[in-house]
Amino acid sequence: MSFLADLDVFKNNNPVEMRVKLNNVFDTKYFNHTSFYRLIDVPKQVETYLYPLQFLFNINQQTIINLNTMKTKIMKTNFKLLAIIAFVGITLQSCSSEEEIELSAPVISNFEFGEGSDHTTDQVAYKGSDIHLEADITAEAVVSSITLHIHGHDLSVGDNEVEWEFEQVYTDAKYLVINPTFHEHVDVPANIPAGEYHVELIVTDELGNTTEVEGHVDVLDPITLSDMSVDATAQRGKDLHAEFMIDAVNGIHSISVDIHAHDLAVGDGEVEWDFEKEYTEGYHDKNSVEFHEHIDIPATAPAGEYHIMFTVEDEDGNIKEYETHIDVTA
Structure with a gap:
């Protein structure tokens, strides 16, 4: 492909002949260029650009050639020549720049969490169990890290309890x-x-873009006791009444009752009394049930204060205890 043009850039109307030639525009493969085919102008395997400029001058009386000093005085050109040469250079210059593409921050969707064993999404978990968390992440750049943070909101720490905060990258x-x-x-x-508890999921990509999503999860006891009704006083020779509701997400394994005295003096005709019993019938493997029992107090039991401990164990080995006191009268 070639282009030829004559440009009138001098005052004396002598033209400038400009030729532009492009070889192998479509980068077609040709013969080995070290061979003799180069002598017959076989183009290279890559595109080439040739743009020679040919200037034609007529020497007239205004041109003086001094052979002794090898100096030649040539007619002045106007600024049009400089403008044309600059334009041609800029036009034919091949330049490429990689456009910088700005990638968006990651997007977190379908963030769900709940009780782990059933993969629930009701945003509830249980102590002694696990939390299932899942989310879809749409990222234009490669993800560099995912951070999960779980912490409580001003929770009261009871006996035998510790504060809990979880963070992992x-x-x-x-x-x-x-x-x-x-x-x-x-x-x-x-x-x-x-x-x-507050749940935060933070996704960071390799470009430093960060996206965060948050929610809340209710951490519950796997076993809860409610509506407690236990006699505060009872007469020996009679019975003790105990009644309450039990909810166990993992199912009840057993219920134990332990009653013992507090250093009571044993009088004549009295016998020290301790009571221990495990209840399973009617309770085992239930998730929600009412505990309702009557416990006989021997007539020979010393009068005084007794300590009572109710212990509920679920099928996963979690334990919930409730303790109270009863006064046994004569």
Whole structure:
């Protein structure tokens, strides 16, 4: 492909002849260029650009050639020549720049969490169990880390309980990709306070873009006792009445009752009394049931204050205790 043009750029109307030639525009493969085919102008395998400029001058009386000093005085050109040469250079210059593309921050969707064993999405978990968390991540750049943070909201810490705060940065290979799916299970300690916990999921890509999504999960006791009704006083030779509701998400394994005295003096005709019994019939494997029992108090039991401990164990080994006192009268 070639182009030829005559441009009138001098005052004396002598033209400038400009030729532009493009070889192998479509980058077609040709013969080995070290061979003799180059002598017959076989183009190279890559595109080439040739743009020679040919200037034609007529020497007239105004041109003086001094052979002794090798100096030649040539007619002045106007600024049109400089403008044309600059335009041709800029037009034919091949330049390329990689346009910088701005990638969006990751998008987190379908963030769900709940009780782990059933993969529920009701935003409830149980002490001694685990939390199932899952989210879809749409990322234009490769994900560099996923951070999960769980902490409580001013929860009261009871006896034998400890504060709980969870934070982990996930950099597993399955997450360091474009558009990963986050899926993890987090163990919930059995000795933490029940209540509302704040959940934060933070996704960062390799460009430093960060996206955060949050929610709340209610951490509950796997066993709850409610509507407690236990006699505060009872007469020996009679019975003790105990009644309350039990809810156990994992099912009830057994209910134990332990009654013992507090250093009571044993009088004549009296016998020290301790009571221990495990109840399973009518309760085992139930998730919600009313405990309702009558416990006989021997007529020979010393009068005084007795300590009572109710212990409920579920099928996963979690334990819930309730203790109170009863005065046994003569």
